[in-house]
Each structure stands twice: as structure tokens, then as C-alpha cells.
Amino acid sequence: MSETIATAVPGAQATEHHYETGIRKWIITITVIVAAMLELIDTTIVNVAINHISGNLGASIEDVSWVVTSYAIANVIVIPLSGFLGNLFGRRNYFIGSILLFTAASLLCGMATNIWTLVLFRFIQGIGGGALLPTSQAILYETFKPEERGAATGIFSMGLVLGPTIGPLLGGWLVDYFSWEWCFFVNIPVGLLAAWAALTYVKEPRVTHTVEKIDWAGIGLLSVGIGSLQFILERGESKDWFETPYITWFTIIAVVSLVAFVWHELHTEHPAVDLSVLGRSKNLAIAAVLTFIVGYGLYGSLFVFPVFVQRLLGFTALLTGLVLFPSAMLTGVISMPLGIALQKGASPKALMAVGMIAFFWFCWELGMQTMQSGATNFFWILMLRGLALGFIFIPVTMLAVTGLHGRDIGQATGLNNMVRQLGGSFGIAITNTYVAQRVAAHRSELLTHITPYNPAAVSRIGGLEQAFGSAGAAPVDAHQMAMKAMEYTVTTQSYHLAYMDAFKLIAIVFAVCLPLLLFIRVDKKGKADVSSAH
Template sequence: MTSIAPMLPNPAHAYETGLKKVIITLTVIVSAMLELIDTTIVNVALTQISGNLGASIEDVAWVITSYAIANVIVIPLSGFLGNLLGRRNYYIGSILLFTAASLLCGMAPNIWTLVFFRFLQGLGGGALLPTSQAILYETYRPEERGKATGIFSMGLVLGPTFGPLLGGFLVDYMTWEWCFFVNIPVGLLAAWSAFTFIKEPKVQHAVSKIDWTGIGLLAVGIGSLQFILERGESKDWFETPYITWFTIIAVVSLIAFVWWELHTEEPAVDLRVLARSNNLAIAAVLTFIVGYGLYGSLFVFPVFVQRLLGFTALLTGTVLFPSALVTGIIALPLGIALQRGASPKLLMSFGMSAFVFFCWNLGQQTMQSGSENFFWVLLLRGVALGFIFIPVTMLAVAGLHGRDIGQATGLNNMVRQLGGSFGIAITNTYIAKRVAAHRVELLSHLSPYDPAAVARIDAIKQAATMRAGVSPSESELVALKALEGTVTIQSHHLAYMDAFMLIALLFALALPLLFFIKINKSEKADLSSAH
């Protein structure tokens, strides 16, 4: 049976025990969840922000875009910045920046001030994922790495799912500003806890030269790519000149970034780690697909149930939450099972197959579906994500040593975020195109020679004449408008179902990648100097 080999302890590194270990675990999980919750908590408040600040929905979308761009820029740089500033200092500073920016977001007097502070919040929050993961690995002994991975993966799934639930509650019962203010007490407590209990690793990697070129190319390239993904669909992609220009900038910058990082002596992001670990490369692809599926499905489902089935934001979050809770419950046992020799290939095969079935089932829902119809299928989603997240997270660092761990966690978290951005952008565009296609198809069946269509129109006209007392000519207009509304609803319903099926197809096509995973039982890795 294939297993992920345990690591040899570093004699210079003292692992935590007792209450201190529990406090550090809670601190890093809460910090990581703060970052992930804020990727989705604002989504349900966009309408209220638009009305309160007098901004268009298009301008308000920058509240999400700016946070995502900052996130995806800083995540791969976290290992480098941790070495430069000291991991503990960098971590505490990032929590404080995130918390202060949250306060300023809630106090923003206009939309563009809010966008700017959201960007700062994203810079602070982006560091929390990879650095929290590295701290967690250093806190637990090598033989407990599976447990640590399970705990961390629990936060990865709970955060994005808990965001809409918390956001819906705050918007419905308080004001949109509380989507930001809620971070302040939690952030201050996390910063105090990190200052009090987290220590610098004994093994440090001094940075003698700052790779400004690499940092600049990464910021421009990834920032441009994220901008394209966030704004492309609403701007009709390459029909808008500046989307084309940003695409060119992104491609050129990212190619230059890869070339530079492979040829400079002290890169900000050491891409050579991909060559040193075949499993990391495979894990990156799988993580991208998981990010696509997680965020893509999490984008389509609320839109479907709220726009077509009439769910409130709070009900939507309530329906989704048990799924994340299931992932949290099974994360720890799965991590321990992997550490004891369970096959990551077998677990991931089951998880990805279950996610295919989950998406396929959602693709069969009707306009009569209620919250009870989604309970079991969403629980299956929770099980599937647990069986995917934990093995792929461990796979990313299997066989790596020292500072390579920090680079691997940063790259893997960046790929997950990019996968989510691609998932939302591609799914949004696909839905728009499928709505148009289904509309044409449905209209092709409506003609004066179609008995069913004629009978439907006559029934609506008769009902309008009897109930509203309108004239025959007016009743015909009422009937045509009603028919138009039905066609629009049905077109969107079919398009949403297609989107779920597309995600299912992507996961099914990714299953063969699992055959290329090779884990050497003799490999040893040292996580004690991950940063």
C-alpha cells in the first residue's frame, strides 16, 4: 500500500505540546479561516453596498476583485517575505494589517476608498494561508503530520462555505459594514495569541538579496491575470481593448517571471522546487482543478437557488453549511489514516468520483426543488472534498525538505486561488453562452403552428381576461410577456444545470492524473525549517 512517509525530526527543533500546542493550532486555523471567509462574505452584501455608497454594481464588483488580486500576488511570496522579515513578525504583521484594513473598509466613505482598503486587506490576508500551514507543520511532530493536514484542510473548506452564511446573517439583521467589523475582535485576539505563543523557527534562511525583478514581474503578471478573470466576462472579453492589453501584459510578464526565477540565484519564488518534486507538479494541477470545482460550484449554486428557487441569502448559507461541517468532521480522521499508510490514490479516487456524482446530481435538479432536495447531495460534496483536500495537501509537500516546504505551500495555495478564479470566470462565461443557446432552442419550438404553444398562450390570455378584465389585445401582450418570462427562466435553469455538468466532466477527465502519483516510501522530509 502506498503511503506518505513520515519525516525525520530535526534535533534543533522543539515541537510544541499540551495547551500551548492547542492554542497555536486554534490561532493558525482561525487566521486562515478569516482570510477564506472574507473571500465570500462580501458577495451577499454587494447590493446593499451599492445602494449605501451610491455606486453601480459594476463598480462594487471591484470590492471582490481588488481583494482577489492582492491575495493571489502575495500568496506565492509568503515564503520569501517570511525569510526576509522573520516568519513570526511577518505573520503577526499580516494579521494586524488584515484587521486594520477591515476596520477601514467598514468606515469607507465611498466606493473607491473601500476598494483600496480591500486591496490592503487582501495583502494582509493572503499571507495567512501558507504561513499558517507552515506554522502548523512545525508545531506538530513528524508522525502527526497527517493530523496537522487534516486540521488545516478543515479550515480550507469551512472558510469559503461559512462566508455566505455569516454574510447573509449580518446583512439581514445588521448592516453591510459588519461584514468587515466582525473581523476586528477575532483578528486582535489572533494577533495577541500569535505574539504570545508562536516563536521563530531556530533554523532561519537569511535573504542577502531581494529579488525585486521577480516580485515586480509576479505582481504585474498575476495581478493582470486575476483582473482579466474577474472582469473579462462582464466586458465581453476581447471585445474590450483594455482586456486584450491586460492579457498581453499578463502573458509577457508571466513568461518573463518564469524565465527570471529559473535563472536568478536567489529567486523570490523558487520554481525549481517543481522540478525537484514530480508529486508537487501533479498536486498543483489537481489543486487547480479542486479550486475550480470548489469555487465554481460555490458560485453557481447560490445564484441558482436564489434567483430561480427564491432562497434567501441566509437560507442559502444554512443549506451549504452542513456540507462544510462534514468535511471538518472527517478531515482529522482522514489525515491520521494517511499518516498510518492509507493510499492517497485510493482516497482521492473516491473523493473525485464522489464530486463527479455530486455535480451530476445538481445538474438534474428542477424548478420544484426545495432545500430538502439538496441536503444529502451537499453532504456528499462535503465527504468528497474531505477525501480530496487532505491527500492533495499532503502530496504537495511529500518528499520535500527545509525551505522547499514554504515554497511548495505558497505555490499550492496560489494555484488553488487561481483555480477558483478560473472556475468562476469560465463558469460565468459558459452560463451566459448556454443561456443564449437554450433561449434560441426554446424559441424554435414556439410558433403559431405548435399546438402546445398555442394552447399555452390561449390559456394565459383567457386567465388575464377573466381575472384582470383586460381587453383581448392587451391579454395577448400579457400572454407574450408571460411566455417571455418562462423562456428566460427555463434558459437560465438549463444553463445552470449545464454548468454543474461541465464541472463534473472536468473532474472525470482529471482522474487519470492519479496514476502518475509516485510516492517513495524511503523519502524523508524535514518540515522543521519550512520557512
């Protein structure tokens, strides 16, 4: 069943848009959320399997990291092009084709017998997956009536948070009880079911926009620029940034390509990515900045937390996922009520302020943890994270499309999703580099206390020598073992302090960005018209 509502699209005659109702609406909703979550889960599910892939395929950890990098590069290239590609192939065809490409690539990834074949198929998987986020969002907006759009945003935001959180949990369980190949094989039945549901229930928009000319130059510049930028962010820290010549060259290529891309898209008649939409919506520009910050905080904290609890506190991958899962569920539970509240007139500024303050508090509390912290210590802190993400994601997602009409919605969702992905990449890269620098700084500081002139250090070393000597070690061996034990303690403490600094840095970034909310202009009459979103 569907309900017909007349809508007006600027530059076109009034048209009738059919909003879905009843069971059909909810089948489409579940289909697009599952498709979006497939893409998001695969951004993190492989992370816990890197060691297993390395051993099974006989590859170094550095080579295996390309399995993550290639997927991220493909994702971030395709996401901003989704509106253009949806117009080129037809949104429904593009959506179904992307699901099938993602599913087929998942099968090939699981069947790969060497690391570089896996990297290639993973890149192809990223091309299919990159389309699923913005296209799912556009389909969801077209499925719900304007007065229900807050609920739709809440449902979609739930998937955005659950996906990256479920990834490590599902990946850890599959690796522990099956094998790393199942991190890819698990996508196949879900992908095929989603493709069938999309083929059966999703309709092509009544108002379509034909592509008169393919902007090959824009596509090429975007691919080179964004691909190079993502490569730098993924590989820079491990290669000591600009101390490595090819990182410098890729940086130059990224800057030149992206500047040329922006100039070209603003001056060509048929752009692949319509950047002028940023000028037509100041709220979209502010939403893009806030989305970048949210991506930075979400992925940055999600990168540090598992490393901290697994390396220093002894958590397993499965336990780490279980500890994170309740907070993601909380975000899912509150997403729809928050979306409905926004639709009924709640202030997005107030909700985002609550969310950003809560996220600041969450990161600051994590930055105060000790080496004696256990799973129970993190429960309420992580629930604060779940609350914060709900209060941030829903308003900023709606803000990105408020006041926009027709095909501008497709461009806005593509740009906003790309910015979030880039924010996450910057968050991981900056956090990784910051941790490395702080480890070195804390190590140097701690070593200044281990001298023959520090009674506490002398007493500690003497006690260790006595303990090792009592266990049967010779005096010389006991001294060497005592010094190794002190070295281990210094290294552990250095990493602990560095991880705490990283959490506090993310907290400070959110505090500094809080004044951006003052620039948001909310016009209750300026609701988005999504009747022709792609």
C-alpha cells in the same frame, strides 16, 4: 511545553527542532486555523452584501464588484511571495504583521464612505490576508511532530473548506440583521485575539534563512503578471472578453510578464519564488494540477449553486448558507481521521480517487435538479460534496509537501495555495462565461417552439390570454401580458438549463482529470521535513 527532536536539513548541520506539546500546541493550532479562516471567509462574505453596498454608497453594481476583484488580486499576488517575505521579515513577525494589517484594513473598510476608498482598503486587506494561508500552514506543520502531520493536514484542510462556506452564511446573517459594514467589523475582535495569541505562543523557527538580496525584478514581474491575470478572470466575462481592447492588452501583459517571471526566477541566484522546487518534486507538480482542478470545482460549484437557488428557487442568502453548512461540517469532521489514516499508510491515490468520483457524482446530481427542488432535495447531494472535499483536500495537501525539506516547504505551500486561488478564479470565470453562452443557446432553442404552428404553444398563450381577460384586461392587453409571461418562462427555463449544464461541465472536468492520479509516486520513506519551513 515542547518536545525536542533532531532533524537534518540538506545543506546545513543537524539541528534540534522543538515540537509543541500540550495546551500550547492546541492554542497555536486554533490561532493559525482562525487566521486562515479569516482570510478565506472574506473571499466570499462580501458577495451577499454587494447590493446593499451599492445602495448605501451610491455606486453601480459594476463598480461595487471591484470590492471583490481588488481583494482577489492582492491575495493571489502575495500568496506565492509568502515564503520570501517570511524569510525577509521573520516568519513570526510576518504572520503577526499580516494579521494586524488585515484587521486594520477591515476597520477602514467598514468606515469607508465612498466606493473607491472601500476598494483601496479592500486591496490592502487582501495583502494582509494573502499571507495568512501559506504561513499558517507552515506554522502548523512545524508545531506537530512528523508522525502527527496527517492530523495537522486534516485540521488545516477543515479550515480550507469551512471558510468559503461560512462566508455567505455569516455575510447573509450580518446583512439581514445588522448592516454591510459588519461584514468587515466582525474581523476586528477575532483578528486582535489571533494577533495576541500569535505574539504570545508562536515562536520563530530555530533554523532561519536570511535574504541576501531582494529580487525586485521577480516581485515586480509576478505582481504585474498575476495581478493582470486575476483582473482578466474577474472582469473578462462582464466585458465580453477580447471584444474589449483593454482586456486584450491585459492578456498580453499577463502572458509576457509571467513568461519573463518564470525565466527570471529559474536563472537568478536569489529568486523571490523558487520555482526549481517543482523540478525537485514531481509530486508537487501533480499536486499543483490537482489543486487547480479542486479550486476550479470548489469555487465554480460554490458560484453557481447560490445563484441557482436564489434566483430561480427563491432561497434567501441565509437559507442558502444554512443549506451549504452541513456539508462543510462533514468535511471538518472527517478531515482529521483521514489525515491520521494517511499518516498510518493509507493510499493517497485511493482516497483521492474516492473524492474525485464523489465530487463528479455530486455535480452530476446537481445537474439533474428541477425548478420544484427544495432545501431537502439538496441535503444528501451536498453531503456528498462534503465527503468528496475531505477525501481530496487532505491527500493533495500532504502530497504537495511530501519528500520536501526545509525552506522548500514554504515555497511549496505558497505555490500550492496560489494555484488553488487561481483554479477558483478560472472556475468562476469559465463557469460564468459558459452559463452566459448556454443561456443564449437554450433561449434560441426554446423560442423555436413558440410559433403559430405549434399547437402546444398556441394553447398555452390562449390559456394565458383567457386568464388575463377574466381578470379584467382588454383583449390587446391580455395578449401582451400573455406574451410577457411566455417570455419570463423562456428566460427562466433558459437559465435553469444553463445552470444544470454548468454543474455537468464541472463533473466532466473531474472525470477527465481522474487519470492524473496514476502519475502519483508515493514513497513512504519520503516524508516531509518541516523543521525549517520558512
